[in-house]
Amino acid sequence: MKQHRYLPMTKQDQKEMLEAIGASSIDDLFSDIPEKVKFKGEYHLKPAKSETALMRELSQMASRNADLKTNVSFLGAGVYDHYIPIIVDHVLSRSEFYTAYTPYQPEISQGELQAIFEFQTMICELTGMDVANSSMYDGGTALAEAAMLSAGQTKRKKVLISKAVHPESKDVVKTYAKGQFIEVIEIPVKDGMTDLEALKGLVSDEIAAVIVQYPNFYGRIESLKELGEITHANKSLFVVSSNPLALGALTPPGQFGADIVVGDAQPFGIPTAFGGPHCGYFAVTNKLMRKVPGRLVGQTVDEQGRRGFVLTLQAREQHIRRDKATSNICSNQALNALAASVAMTALGKNGVREMALANIQKAHYAKTALKQIGFEIIHEGPSFNEFVIKLAKPVKEVNKLLLQKGIIGGYDLGRDDPELANHMLIAVTEQRTKEEIDTFVKELGDFHA
Secondary structure: OOOOOOOOOOHHHHHHHHHHHOOOOHHHHHOOOOHHHOOOOOOOOOOOOOHHHHHHHHHHHHOOOOOOOOOEEOOOOOOOOOOOOOHHHHHHOOHHHHOOOOOOOHHHOHHHHHHHHHHHHHHHHHHOOOEEOOOEOOHHHHHHHHHHHHHHHHOOOEEEEEOOOOHHHHHHHHHHHHHHOOEEEEEOEEOOEEOHHHHHHHOOOOEEEEEEEEOOOOOEOOOHHHHHHHHHOOOOEEEEEEOOOHHHOOOOHHHHOOOEEEEEOOOOOOOOHHHOOOOEEEEEOHHHHHHOOOOEEEEEEOOOOOEEEEEEOOOEOOOOOHHHOOEOOOOOOHHHHHHHHHHHHHHHHHHHHHHHHHHHHHHHHHHHHHHHOOOEEEOOOOEOOEEEEEOOOOHHHHHHHHHHOOEEOOEEHHHOOHHHOOEEEEEOOOOOOHHHHHHHHHHHHHHHO
16 A cells, blocks of 8 residues: 555546545535635645646655765754664654554553553663653654753743853753743853853753753763753753763763753654654653653553553643643654664663764764864864864865765854854764765865965
8 A cells, every 4th residue: 555645536436435525526515615705716826736746746856865875974952863773763663653642541451552662661761760750742842841941940030051061952941931931041051062151151040950861962072071060060950961872872861860851862863854743852860750741651560560651641731720731832743752662672771882882982983083183173072973163265165075976075064153163063974984974074175275
């Protein structure tokens, strides 16, 4: 059936359906609508084509896209080209998963509930936290929910967020905060990392949370130990947005005393897909368990003592008074969470670590090669799979030239910060071969000369 994207309706099908409901024509179905409000003209649409002609036209349009199958990508900035085990698509294609929605009836949803439970468990293991929810829309909304949880928990109305947090995530936080009358204050950056001295001057007993990213938007590894100590000295909550794949190699935020750890599970088994849909994760300490937005799956036993799974701790506006709800998000990304779970399971603990280390090593190789041909690496120091270089020309111009060579270049940091014009954020994942990196370095060098 996969080759049939829809089932055609013949004239006979239409006649039989109308007869079954006692209508003589399609117009009868709209007889309640007054004639004077009915649209009598023609829509400005092209004439319908046959399926074959339409598929040819759409395929030609799609082929104009610069996809990751025909191009080598060094673009990251929150969405990455990672290895996806082939088993992910096989599991996701099973109808019991891709047609499932909300597993309200545990007696018929054990498979879906267990899949979500496994996702929660693996997120806790990666982050070093006690409890994780069943997923959120994406990393940005998860971060905003963390900020709102912090304000509600501490009864404070100010949030500090590092300037080194992804700019789009910062925007989402500010949008949420506006509706809750919460003030969002940005912490300055020094050498590509959150400025600790500036933070000390900003923290007070009015601050609900300090929010940082690990690795941060510029690829740097933030000093979570010091950041956490400064935050907790003022009884504020410490919120960390983190790339889950990086946690395969880096010390998890939970070990540095993070109260809330959020992020996007896209690096595990989820395609870039032009920016979404992806899957946010949300993990907390036991103390904050009952404040978690969204839903959690818990493990229990039935009356025969057999292990089972149920939705639990659902403090959502669907179940309680709206003004008492922890969040207005009342869904989750179950299918993408499943993709992440399958990918993590296929890779295994050692595989996730090896994959993370490959990112570190290949990014370091690219960084060293670029330095050797004269590029200035901005913010020297430990990084994961991203780093910043300075170009002699506008990034947009260089990326156009790279695309002609079949290379998708890095992110133009000047889009978000005028002071970083001509600065490119480069991502090097485990997918990139030595030959691809060498070609990228050579082409950049030619444009730089």
